[in-house]
Amino acid sequence: MRFDQLIISIRNQVNNDIREIVLPxxxxxxxxPIRFTxxxxxxxxxxxxxxxxxRLMNADQKSISKIAIAxxxxxxxxxxxxxxxxNDEMRHGQLTVHSKWDKSTAILAGDGIFAMAQILxxxxxxxxxxxxxxxxxxxxxxxxxxxxxxxxxxxxxxRENEYLTMVEKKTGALLGACAALPAILMNRTSKMVSKLxxxxxxxxxxxxxxxxxxxxxxxxxxxxxSLGSDIKEGKQTYMVIKARKNFPEKWDQIIKKEPxxxxxDKFRDFFHTSxxxxxxxxxxxxxxxxxxxxxxxxxxxxxxxxxMFIDLIENRKF
Amino acid sequence: MRFDQLIISIRNQVNNDIREIVLPxxxxxxxxPIRFTxxxxxxxxxxxxxxxxxRLMNADQKSISKIAIAxxxxxxxxxxxxxxxxNDEMRHGQLTVHSKWDKSTAILAGDGIFAMAQILxxxxxxxxxxxxxxxxxxxxxxxxxxxxxxxxxxxxxxRENEYLTMVEKKTGALLGACAALPAILMNRTSKMVSKLxxxxxxxxxxxxxxxxxxxxxxxxxxxxxSLGSDIKEGKQTYMVIKARKNFPEKWDQIIKKEPxxxxxDKFRDFFHTSxxxxxxxxxxxxxxxxxxxxxxxxxxxxxxxxxMFIDLIENRKF
Numbered sequence: 001m002r003f004d005q006l007i008i009s010i011r012n013q014v015n016n017d018i019r020e021i022v023l024p025x026x027x028x029x030x031x032x033p034i035r036f037t038x039x040x041x042x043x044x045x046x047x048x049x050x051x052x053x054x055r056l057m058n059a060d061q062k063s064i065s066k067i068a069i070a071x072x073x074x075x076x077x078x079x080x081x082x083x084x085x086x087n088d089e090m091r092h093g094q095l096t097v098h099s100k101w102d103k104s105t106a107i108l109a110g111d112g113i114f115a116m117a118q119i120l121x122x123x124x125x126x127x128x129x130x131x132x133x134x135x136x137x138x139x140x141x142x143x144x145x146x147x148x149x150x151x152x153x154x155x156x157x158x159r160e161n162e163y164l165t166m167v168e169k170k171t172g173a174l175l176g177a178c179a180a181l182p183a184i185l186m187n188r189t190s191k192m193v194s195k196l197x198x199x200x201x202x203x204x205x206x207x208x209x210x211x212x213x214x215x216x217x218x219x220x221x222x223x224x225x226s227l228g229s230d231i232k233e234g235k236q237t238y239m240v241i242k243a244r245k246n247f248p249e250k251w252d253q254i255i256k257k258e259p260x261x262x263x264x265d266k267f268r269d270f271f272h273t274s275x276x277x278x279x280x281x282x283x284x285x286x287x288x289x290x291x292x293x294x295x296x297x298x299x300x301x302x303x304x305x306x307x308m309f310i311d312l313i314e315n316r317k318f
Numbered sequence: 319m320r321f322d323q324l325i326i327s328i329r330n331q332v333n334n335d336i337r338e339i340v341l342p343x344x345x346x347x348x349x350x351p352i353r354f355t356x357x358x359x360x361x362x363x364x365x366x367x368x369x370x371x372x373r374l375m376n377a378d379q380k381s382i383s384k385i386a387i388a389x390x391x392x393x394x395x396x397x398x399x400x401x402x403x404x405n406d407e408m409r410h411g412q413l414t415v416h417s418k419w420d421k422s423t424a425i426l427a428g429d430g431i432f433a434m435a436q437i438l439x440x441x442x443x444x445x446x447x448x449x450x451x452x453x454x455x456x457x458x459x460x461x462x463x464x465x466x467x468x469x470x471x472x473x474x475x476x477r478e479n480e481y482l483t484m485v486e487k488k489t490g491a492l493l494g495a496c497a498a499l500p501a502i503l504m505n506r507t508s509k510m511v512s513k514l515x516x517x518x519x520x521x522x523x524x525x526x527x528x529x530x531x532x533x534x535x536x537x538x539x540x541x542x543x544s545l546g547s548d549i550k551e552g553k554q555t556y557m558v559i560k561a562r563k564n565f566p567e568k569w570d571q572i573i574k575k576e577p578x579x580x581x582x583d584k585f586r587d588f589f590h591t592s593x594x595x596x597x598x599x600x601x602x603x604x605x606x607x608x609x610x611x612x613x614x615x616x617x618x619x620x621x622x623x624x625x626m627f628i629d630l631i632e633n634r635k636f
Contacts, residue, residue, distance in 0.1 A: 030465035081429060085422035104403035104468060107425055111399060112461040114429070118436060118454035128447040129440055136436035143430040147348035150422060 003308045007048060014047040017069050021116070033097045033109035034116075037076050041092050045207075045313065046178045047072045049200065052305050053182035060185075063124045067181045070135065073117035075174060078142055080110040085150065086233065090226070114139075130184050138177040145170025154234040156244060163238055164205060171211075172204030192298055199294035199306070206287035207313055212237040213280055214318065216267050222318035228264045231255075238283065242276045250274075288314045321626045325366060332365040335387050339434070351415045351427035352434075355394050359410050363525075363631065364496045365390045367518065370623050371500035378503075381442045385499045388453065391435035393492060396460055398428040403468065404551065408544070432457075448502050456495040463488025472552040474562060481556055482523060489529075490522030510616055517612035517624070524605035525631055530555040531598055532636065534585050540636035546582045549573075556601065560594045568592075606632045 001009070018038050023031045047068035054064030082088075083096040084106050090096065098106035121132050148166035152158045179200035183193045215237065220227050231240055243251040247270075254266055271277045288310050295306050319327070336356050341349045365386035372382030400406075401414040402424050408414065416424035439450050466484035470476045497518035501511045533555065538545050549558055561569040565588075572584055589595045606628050613624050 024462075027462055027465035027469055029469045030462055078429075081425050084425060103421065107399050107402060107428075108461055108465055108468070110425075111396075111428075111432070112458060112465075114432060115454050115458040115461060119451060119458065122447055122451040122454060128450070132446070132450055133437060133440040136433050136440060140430060140433040140437065143426055143433060144342075144345055144348055147345035147426055147430075150426070151345055151347045 003305065003312075006305070007312065010048050010051045011044050013065075014044045014051070014068060014072065017065050018072065021069070029105065030108055030112050033101055033105050034112055036100065037080060037097060037109065037113065040076075040094060042072070042076070043316075044072060046075055046174060049175065049178040049203075049309060050182060052309055053179055053196070054185075056300055056302060056305065057182055057186045057188070059182050060126075063126065063185055064182060066120050066124050067131065067185065068178075070117040070121045071174065071178055071181070073113050073120070074135075074139055074142075077110045077113040077117065078139075078146065080106050080113070082146055085146070086230075086235075088229075124185070127185050127187060131181060134181060134184055135177060138173050141169050141173040145173065149235075152236040155236065158236045158241055159245075160238065160241055163236060163241055167205050167208040168201055171208040172201035175204035175207070176200035195294050195298045199291045199298075202287045202291035202294060203310060203313055206284045206291065209238055209280055209284035209287065210314070210316065212239055213277070213284070216264070216271060217277070218318055228267055231267065232263070239271055239276050239280050242279060243270070243274065246276075247274055284314075321623065321630075324623070325630065328366050328369045329362050331369070331383075332362045332386060332390065335383050336390065339387070347423065348426055348430050351419055351423050352430055354418065355398060355415060355427065355431065358394075358412060360390070360394070361634075362390060364393055364492060367493065367496040367521075367627060368500060370627055371497055371514070372503075374618055374620060374623065375500055375504045375506070377500050378444075381444070381503055382500060384438050384442050385449065385503065386496075388435040388439045389492065389496055389499070391431050391438070392453075392457055392460075395428045395431040395435065396457075396464065398424050398431070400464055403464070404548075404553075406547075442503070445503050445505060449499060452499060452502055453495060456491050459487050459491040463491065467553075470554040473554065476554045476559055477563075478556065478559055481554060481559055485523050485526040486519055489526040490519035493522035493525070494518035513612050513616045517609045517616075520605045520609035520612060521628060521631055524602045524609065527556055527598055527602035527605065528632070528634065530557055531595070531602070534582070534589060535595070536636055546585055549585065550581070557589055557594050557598050560597060561588070561592065564594075565592055602632075 021038065023035055023038075025031070050068040050071055051064060053059075054061070054068075079091060080097050083091060084098045084103055088096055089099045096106070097109050118132070118136075121135055122128060124131060145166055145168070148162075149170055152162070152166060176197035177200065179196040180193045183196050214223060215227055215230055216239070218227060231237065240251075243254075250270070254263075254270055257266075271280075291310050292307060295303050295310075300306075339356065341353055341356075343349070368386040368389055369382060371377075372379070372386075397409060398415050401409060402416045402421055406414055407417045414424070415427050436450070436454075439453055440446060442449060463484055463486070466480075467488055470480070470484060494515035495518065497514035498511045501514050532541060533545055533548055534557070536545060549555065558569075561572075568588070572581075572588055575584075589598075609628050610625060613621050613628075618624075
């Protein structure tokens with residue numbers, strides 16, 4: 001099977017598995033927003049990565065599916081809560097839960113999805129203890145990443161390495177777990193678990209740097225949201241940190257003068273001509289190459305699919 | 319040791335165990351509100367119940383402590399999120415997390431505490447899978463209870479049995495888990511697990527009915543919050559449901575006329591003279607007796623402490 005067909009087929013399976021989750025009818029206050037969230041159209045990169053690793057290790061398909069869905073559930077739970085904290089109204093081209101309903105509904109929907117993820121993980125027959133432990137340490141780290149992200153908002157003293165630490169926790173940790181959990185399931189060496197985690201974490205950092213680029217240079221239709229809003233909200237992206245550090249006066253001007261709609265074009269011009277766009281692309285490339293190095297150092301028989309997964313993430317346009 | 323001394327000694331141990339949880343210094347955004355919450359002065363009824371069962375079954379002290387703290391952590395996580403949803407500003411005589419900081423901080427603090435509870439549970443050496451499964455099914459049920467509570471707000475059609483279902487999920491399920499989890503740890507029969515859960519659930523319902531009474535007849539100083547506020551917010555307590563059903567016109571008058579401070583005295587007079595206070599006390603008593611019946615049907619050698627625990631809950635004044 002060609003790799004792109006493989007990805008489509010895994011994504012279909014993930015979507016099927018999610019559709020097959022049986023949700024009670026009542027209480028509607030809890031399960032309607034959960035149903036709405038699970039029917040959304042995520043790209044499912046995280047569960048896809050879990051399945052790719054499962055294939056490589058010939059792991060039990062049923063257990064791998066459970067890990068894949070649990071990871072996607074936790075991802076969705078954090079998105080719902082993050083969207084409240086960040087006042088984001090749109091996600092994947094549809095209203096966020098707190099916009100469609102309200103904050104209370106969204107808080108509880110997130111909590112419920114988190115509990116559902118745990119129930120699913122606990123139903124795995126082998127290595128349950130170690131899987132749950134790694135999974136929840138990861139979730140706590142994701143919370144730490146979101147906390148740093150909130151701390152950094154409007155803090156103009158943040159430096160590049162602090163930003164990368166935040167990104168590693170907020171985005172890298174969960175992708176690291178996607179790669180590591182199948183190895184934990186298969187009771188592989190702790191060295192392999194740690195190398196796989198390293199690979200996923202690097203992919204996550206590259207992914208987030210690309211996200212920052214897409215926030216400015218993406219296609220608003222494909223992104224399913226308005227662009228540049230994070231920067232206007234005071235988010236510290238890598239590009240903003242670079243701009244403030246290397247072009248403080250120019251950046252001050254751009255930020256102060258452009259609360260309006262065509263601010264996006266000014267952002268695009270500035271990041272391009274200042275070289276910050278190129279620098280961010282280079283840093284993202286370095287992360288993806290670190291991910292490749294981690295894979296090279298693991299003794300796997302067939303690693304081709306993991307390299308192709310990195311290419312897939314590196315080349316995404318939305 | 320006298321029972322009241324035993325309770326004090328267990329409570330001290332629980333508070334010690336909580337104090338010994340090592341929290342990272344950073345990110346402060348996450349760990350400061352968690353530290354604040356864990357330093358609060360809860361009554362620790364839930365972990366105390368876990369310890370009482372552990373004593374009865376001669377369970378491993380270390381595992382029991384982990385279950386006890388995990389249950390208390392989940393209780394605290396749900397309180398933090400419920401307080402946001404219910405706009406409550408005070409809890410146990412101190413500011414709620416979202417009042418002291420803000421809603422985003424409180425959402426994330428709750429999430430972090432939930433993840434910490436899971437990590438703790440997963441570190442138990444035996445029966446981990448079954449403990450985690452029961453624990454998370456319970457947490458999902460608590461979410462369902464909170465969802466029903468939100469659905470019922472200002473819904474004047476709610477009947478008594480719907481209220482009791484809500485209370486069983488919101489308060490009963492976790493107390494049921496406190497009693498059941500030590501038996502799961504000790505691999506006791508599913509019949510015993512289910513009887514212990516039944517006992518805890520009944521205690522929880524009695525506890526909540528008493529809470530509704532204390533919300534009107536308690537001592538504001540000892541309760542650490544202003545009284546009658548839930549009713550003014552539109553919460554459906556058992557007493558409100560009774561009032562609306564049996565004295566619709568009179569109740570309408572009281573609710574409409576009394577948004578002000580001395581509303582509390584009017585509430586007190588009305589519930590007393592209408593007989594609703596007595597009826598609620600009787601229903602609570604029935605729940606506590608159901609809890610006693612459940613204990614009687616279990617083959618335990620020394621059940622005395624469980625009966626005394628029921629007395630303790632039944633006689634609490636705040």
